[in-house]
Amino acid sequence: ISLRGTEITFPEEMRSLIRPVLTEPPRQNGAEVAVREGRRYIRKLLPIRLPRVKKTLFTEKGVYLIIGGAGGIGLALGEHLAETVHANLVMIGRGSLTPEKQAGFDRIREKGGRAVYLTADASDPERLRTAVEKARAEFGRINGVIHSAIVLKDRSLANMDEEMFRAALAPKVGGSVAMYRLFRDDPPDFMMFFSAAQSFIGNPGQSNYAAGSTFKDAFALHLSRRLPYPVKLVNWGYWG
Numbered sequence: 001i002s003l004r005g006t007e008i009t010f011p012e013e014m015r016s017l018i019r020p021v022l023t024e025p026p027r028q029n030g031a032e033v034a035v036r037e038g039r040r041y042i043r044k045l046l047p048i049r050l051p052r053v054k055k056t057l058f059t060e061k062g063v064y065l066i067i068g069g070a071g072g073i074g075l076a077l078g079e080h081l082a083e084t085v086h087a088n089l090v091m092i093g094r095g096s097l098t099p100e101k102q103a104g105f106d107r108i109r110e111k112g113g114r115a116v117y118l119t120a121d122a123s124d125p126e127r128l129r130t131a132v133e134k135a136r137a138e139f140g141r142i143n144g145v146i147h148s149a150i151v152l153k154d155r156s157l158a159n160m161d162e163e164m165f166r167a168a169l170a171p172k173v174g175g176s177v178a179m180y181r182l183f184r185d186d187p188p189d190f191m192m193f194f195s196a197a198q199s200f201i202g203n204p205g206q207s208n209y210a211a212g213s214t215f216k217d218a219f220a221l222h223l224s225r226r227l228p229y230p231v232k233l234v235n236w237g238y239w240g
Contacts, residue, residue, distance in 0.1 A: 045200060057190045057230065058085045063139040065090040065132065067122050067175060068149030072239055073194055075104045077146065082113025089115040090135040090142070092128070094149075122149040122175030132182050145183055147216075148194040149175050154205045165208045172212030176219050190230040193220040197237045 010018055020040060024033050034041045058064075064081060066074045069091030081087035089108060093101070097117050105115040116138060120131040135142060149171040153164045176193060183191065198206055199213040217233060224231035 043200075057144065058087070059143055059189070060085050061088060062143035062189075063088045063090065063135075063141065064144045064146065065092065065135055065142050066146045066148055067092045067128070067179060068147070068171070068194075069093065070095075070101045070104070070117060072148070072150075073236060074146070074148035075101075077148070078108050078113070078115060079104070079111060082108040082111040082115075086112040087114075088139055089113055090131075090139070091115055091117050092120050092122070092131050092149075093117065094119070094121050121171075122147070122178070123170035123173075125174070125178040125181070128175070128178050129182055136186075141186070142183075143189045144192065145179055145188050145190075146192040146194065147172075147176055147179050150196075150209070150212075152206075153208060156205050157207050160208065165211075168208035169212045169215075173215050176216055180219075180223060187227070187229050190232060191223065191227070192232045192234070193217075195220070195233055195235045197235050199235055 016038070020035055021033075032043045034043075058081060062081075062085060064078075064087050066078060066089065068074045069078055069089065070093035074091065078087075078089045078091060081089065091105070096119065101117065105117065108115045116135070118131040118134055120127040122128060132142075151168045151171050153160075153168045155164060172195075180191070193216050195216040196209065196213045198210045199217050202210060213235070217235070220231055220233040224233075
């Protein structure tokens with residue numbers, strides 16, 4: 001095999017495994033194909049039927065901290081929690097409080113909840129720590145934490161520099177680890193990570209977002225196996 005002019009020789013027993021990988025035809029959106037112990041696998045997503053929920057981990061007037069809570073899915077969740085359990089919400093975002101964000105918080109109040117907005121970059125552990133300390137000073141114990149922060153910097157890899165790649169990666173990777181560490185000694189009722197279907201579908205131009213999402217998936221699965229409280233993961237589809 002020649003890679004960029006460098007000849008690489010594999011032992012005979014490996015060639016039968018490598019050959020099908022090199023001859024695999026292109027698949028739509030880079031769909032994964034794996035060769036394991038001489039067998040070829042193609043990943044498929046299958047529908048499942050979730051059981052009806054009889055009891056929820058969300059509590060009446062509970063305190064919920066949402067990183068990335070001022071936009072999109074985080075704000076929608078905040079409104080839902082206000083309507084269903086009259087939640088106290090700590091919304092953490094990178095930017096200043098805009099009229100659009102304030103309108104969302106007003107809707108939360110109208111639905112029976114309360115929202116406090118704190119500014120912090122999810123990828124900055126110290127600023128995130130300061131925000132969490134303010135939340136604890138305001139509300140006391142935090143019942144649940146949700147990571148919903150994203151940064152979209154779409155561009156093909158050929159036209160993407162490292163700074164742009166890291167900009168989309170940082171809030172998901174650094175933010176997820178920082179959130180876990182901040183609550184390591186003060187366990188909540190649950191921890192929830194919002195990831196994306198991008199982990200599976202591989203949209204062109206979103207390699208940085210896909211990398212962050214797949215890290216989040218693996219990290220959440222790891223925590224769910226070692227922590228004494230529930231750790232949940234949602235791979236959201238498209239929100240328009």
